[in-house]
Amino acid sequence: MVSTIYIRMRSRVETKECNKILLSHTSQILAPDRYLPLLHNLVVYELKKDDNQLVVLDVMRIIHIISRHFPDCEVQTIGPTQTIIEIIKEKKIKIWPFFIFVWILLFTGSGLAILNFHEEVSMQAVHQKLYWIITGKEVEKPLLLQIPYSFGIGMGMILFFNHIFKKRFNEEPSPLEIEMFNYQQDLDNYVSVKENNESVKRLDVD
Structure with missing residues (x-):
């Protein structure tokens, strides 16, 4: 048999x-x-x-x-x-300098993106209007709304990505992890189809 x-x-x-x-x-x-x-x-x-x-x-x-x-x-x-x-x-190259450089680059870029967005939609004027509706007073800097709002943006990003440093809040994958998974799948499919390219060595049957 x-x-x-x-x-x-x-x-x-x-x-x-x-x-x-x-x-x-x-x-x-x-x-x-x-x-x-x-x-x-x-x-x-x-x-x-x-x-x-x-x-x-x-x-x-x-x-x-x-x-x-x-x-x-x-x-x-x-x-x-x-x-x-x-x-x-x-890899014999130290990774810390690159990590710090990328971290500063992403931090600065994301900060500027948020600032530009708030400036474009006139978020300060919105806060001033809300503060006037709630308290009846007109102030130039409604910190009572701006400070909690700033903390809320950070908390919202943490909850959205489901991570704080290496700690995960639940087993549900974050949108970033799903995008990385899809990218890896597309990359693997591309390599499999293009295995005759110079960058990939084809293993023929002996």
Whole structure:
């Protein structure tokens, strides 16, 4: 009776330079117990120093390697047909200066955007009008409204993005996380389709 090996390839994996890529790294495996240890440790690709940052591993290569080592087994695939291997190279450049620079840039840019928006919609005049409606007094700087409003903007942004530093308020993903996920999905699809480009090395069946 022919044994069946089921594999489900992962969409994307990360690894360091010059590592051996095992089948368990790139795929979920369902097979008879006697084959599982060998399948988990089966080398499907060995990274080289001249590899680019992204390597696309095709399911046909996986099937070919498994069939060569287990000729009496049938291989069934489920799900994605390619795994994108991202090679994480060691960076010797200190990240703190770049982090501080980006933080200052984003802080200044977002602050100017908020100021320009409030100036465009005449928010100060609106606060003055509201203060007059509530108290009956006309003041140039209605701080009683402006100060809580300023804190409210910050609290609203924190609640909107569902984060304060590394603390998450609930399990619901923030709009930024959803956009990042969609961007990553589009990027992976692009790399898979354009795997013959110079930036990506195609892995043909030996």
